[in-house]
Amino acid sequence: MSENLLDVTDLVVEYKPKKFRAKPNRVLHGVSLGVPVGKTLGLVGESGSGKTTIGRAILGLAPVTSGSIRFDEREISKLGRRARQGMSGDLQVIFQDPYTSLNPAMEIGAILAEPLGARGVSRGDAQRRITGLLDRVGLPADSVNRMPSEFSGGQRQRVAIARALALDPRLIVCDEPVSALDLTTQARVLDLLLEIQRDTGVAYLFISHDLDVVHHVSHEVAVLYRGDIVEHGSAAQVTREPRHPYTQRLLLASPVPDPQQQRERRAQRHALAAAETSAA
Template identity: 65%
Template structure:
């Protein structure tokens, strides 16, 4: 396996107000890897630490211990200046397409901005904008429109196009479809899969929904209170979960069948997970 991203025994504390306050440990010894062209789904409830891990990979949160290596190079504690060239290789798609795009900028300017920042000429950037819009299935005339003129799914397509502008090797997808309706979710997920097949980009796909992540991931890692409690292939984790917390996440996913939904609620009542249970099974 050609490892692209390697996270080793990563720990992270957020400071707490007060001289005697013990800083909470948000990440507790996280170890995982992502191969070139692979999608790793990172799943957990709010507060599990999954978004913090994504922020650490992006250089937006400072680890307390451990290491993050990208393409063999240690990027754990890079300064902003030294990290800037990494923008070409590591990009992000944020959760909310309504707030992640500058409402005062036309789509052409939004997509050209990272290219110009990396030294491209205005003419080259304009040519790339047309190609990016085509790649995500938007018409050429979208370039001269503003984000408010698009639906949520279309805005997320613009966000995906922006993340692809510099031809990255890894994209951190932080809940990229959670703000979308189910039909639009499916279209955006299919788009991400098609782009990966075409470009070979790797994804760290962060979500709370195991049903969503099963659709796009090669492997899945499940987080609970800052720890990984289960990892494995997408098929194994979603069809035969070994941890009670993972089973609860599966049962929490909605289904259109009311009888099946009622069964899931009953099963969840019998699978009340305690911290002791989860931590014991993860070791």
């Protein structure tokens, strides 16, 4: 029996070409990874690496060409729409943009009540649940009567987190959940996610392009490069002593507050890229 809540094995994702007889675009080339119960796997890579495609495949939003996705020992890669809806209590998502992921025409209370109503929760119980969720993410109770546009980016992401928590999920796919926020707000949201995990035991698949952010929240880290996992290990090892040249470049790409150190990192990154090009 697997110790993981989520197991992805040899996952291949291809998209059909628009041109006649053109070859399919293979985004993932046989990716395998696991998310332990109550832990966080950080999945890191640059734009275009395929990391978001993995999250979408797990959520049933991207086609699975071959391979296996098992959640709590159950194969979910070929589930239909109705079966997917039945999993919403166990599997949730937090998207990158906290504004576009919330309906701008709905009050916060209605946004949070929506998943509860879909599960048949009574109005009174839903109201009590919403009050608890807002308190959980550090927002005042009167937020229920306000619109998303009345909140800052960090507050909107807290609303998105509250919505993801509404049904007490066992796993949340966090797709670049702090990349649209300033550094101070990022730190607050990351600390909130860690606190929620300690209190509830929820597991995270945390998708990001920033190794420093991933290091802050992850127990294990997998590095994705052009559709393949090129490095996988503990967060401390991968984010502090990376072995693969691509991971080393990602680490050097992480911003630092010291301008001189930032210039040195940029120079080291360019030297690594030049060395890889000459070796190829």
